[in-house]
Structures are given as structure tokens and as C-alpha cells.
Amino acid sequence: MTTCQMCEQHDETGGQLCPGCTKATRVRLEALPVLYRGLGVLLAPAGGVGQGRSGKGGPPPLPVSLDILDIRGPGGMVTPLESWVDAVRQDRGRPEAPHTGSAEARVELAVGELLGHMPWIAVSWPAAGDFAQEIREMATSLRTVIAPPPVINRGRRVGHCPALNTSGTVCGAVLWLAPGEKAVRCEWCGLQYPPYVWAQLKTWIDEDTKARDAA
Template sequence: MDLCQLCDQPDTISGMLCSACTKSTLRHLAALPALYEELGAHLAPSMAAGHGRSSKGGPAPLPVREHVLDLRAAGGIVGVLEDWEAAVRAERGMTRPVTPGRVAQRITRAVRALTGHMPWIVREWSQAGEFATEIRALTRNVQTIVAPAVDQVRGTRVGTCPAVHEDETICGAVLRLGHGERVVTCSWCGITYPPAMWAGLKTLIDADADARAAA
């Protein structure tokens, strides 16, 4: 009995991927168009005002987040999908398709094409494991940005508290959003950040991180 190229478990269908890994790969593929769209909201932080910040000036506009831009650009999600589609088509003796249109349209088309090739990939392609591994990694990479996992005990780490004390020093304590909670509270200085202030909070956290990196 062969082993699945992704999970190394016995493959009962005598292909390159087991049934479970085939299904998970199809789910990962199907999720990518929507994940691409969701990345748009994470491309650049909002410049909304923050809470507990000194009124002296304000944070300078931040550049676009390069890792998010890379995922949304031609060499990101769409590049990975189209490269794999091209490899499949070359292996099967098919011509490479013309891919006009916006990136979102190209992603949807490539996902549809790869999904259609999955029976052959699973049954015959020697690179099926590499393909499934990269698609899984790509999906998880995007998911960590648009839907970070929640720590059930300590909560989700938000960043460091940007509140400014009376002596104009920044608090800097670690902020966490507890599981099921809707307000971020600093355990050190006690300041609270309700949902309406999260955009501004993120802007200030990123600005402080950049300032520390440049120091």
C-alpha cells in the first residue's frame, strides 16, 4: 500500500494523496479567492485616532504592509496558483492558458482549473505532495493575517499598549484580547480599548513598533 505524499499515512485509494488530504487541499483551494479579497482590509492600517495618546501631533502615515502587498500582487497568491496550473498543463501536454483580467479574476479562474485537475493530480502526478503542501502553506499564511488564531488561555496577543503616561513615556505592556471578550484592557495601566477604537489602536501599535525598530 502506498503512502500519502502529504501526511505519510497509508493511501487506501492507491494515488498520490489520501482521501483526507485530497479533501483538505480542495478546501484550501476553494478558500483562496475569498481570502484574497479579505487581505484588502489588511493592506494598510487605518489612520483613525487612538485612545490615551498624547495630543502632540500624530503618527505619520505608514507605508503599505509589504507582506500583504506581496500576497496580493502578481507574484503572490495568483502567481503560486498559475505556476502550479502551468506545471500541471505542461505535464498533461496542454497549452498554457491566456490569463487576462484583474488579479481576483485570475485567482478564481486558476482555482477552478486546478480543482478540475485534482482527480488527475491525486491519481497520477508525482508532484501532488509538493502541490498540496504549498497550497496548504499559502492558505495558512493568509489566514494568519485575516483570522489569527486565538489563544484559549491568554487570549489573542494584540500588541503593546501605546498609552502615553503623564511623563510622556509609553506604557508598552502587552495587550491581549481574552477569548470571548469585546474590549482590550491593559493589565498594567488599566486603559481600555473598545472595538470602535481598534483601528486607531492598531495604527499606534504599528507606529511604536516602527519607532523601536528605527531606534
């Protein structure tokens, strides 16, 4: 009778990880090389960069996300996975293997070996909980980079709220016309601008902008 190191639930099997967490870790491990390759595709410049034909040269285009570079970098996934391989090998009394090849090949190799060790990890390895947690974090961060949560559509930016508050100063909060909305509403002071005042609203915004620029 023990407790699973991952979910901290009672585990009948008496191992380090319960059957559910063992399976989840296997699935996450299997997904890692696929997700890692997915990042490589995201990094490839769309349409390809001119290979010196134009002779312009210059720096390559910026990647879509610096997070991708962090994960694709040596410390992001390759090294942590290989350190887990080394740790397992050490605790099982096996010689350390050299880590060579391309980053993608190394990720694949490390994951393949870790999957092979999974039965032993789940039953006998005291570090199983830390290992399973790190694999979960890796899979989660890879997924969020590949499919970031959708950006909330705030609608069209109208300008700065020209309402005067009680102290006589201009509200100045940014006004948005939310998608599907009929009226502009200031999220800060709460004032509503229905369509029939939009012409006036524009005049006020322009006046305030001029006044701010002149100041």
C-alpha cells in the same frame, strides 16, 4: 499500497494523496479566492481618500501590513497558482492557456482550473505532494495576515525599574503594570512594587530618567 505524499500515512487508495489530504487541499483551494479578496478589502483606505477635491495630493496612506502587499503582489499568489496550472497542463499534454485579467480574476480562474484537475492530481500526479503543501502554506499565510494572532496585552508601561542590583547599578528593565494586577513586578530583577510605594516609585523613575538624560 502506497503512502500519501502529504501526510505520509499509508494510503489504501494507491493514489498520490489520501482521501483526507485530497479533501483538505480542495477546501484550501476553494478558500484562496475568498481570502485573496479579503486582503483587497484590508488594503482599501478607510473612509476613502479625497479624490483631488482638496487638491492636496500626496502619497496614499501606508497599507496596514506590508505582508498584504507581498501576497497581493504578482509573486505572492497569482504567479505561483498559474505556474501550478501550467505544470498540470503540461503533464496532461494540454496546451498552455494565457493568463490575463485582473489579479483577482486570475486567482479565481487558476483556482477553478486546479479544482477541476484535483481528481487527476490526487490519483496520478507525482507532484501532488509539493502542490498540496504549497497550497496549504498559501492558505495559512493568508489567514495569519487577515487575522493575526492576538498581541499579548502587557498592560501599562510604568517606566524603568529603579532597583539597585548588587553591583550598585540601576536595574533599568521596563516595568509593566499587567492588566488586573495590583502590584508592579520587575520581570528582570523580580522586585515587586505594591501600590503604596508607587508615589515613591514615580519619584525614583523620574530621578533616574533625569540622570540618564543628563548623562
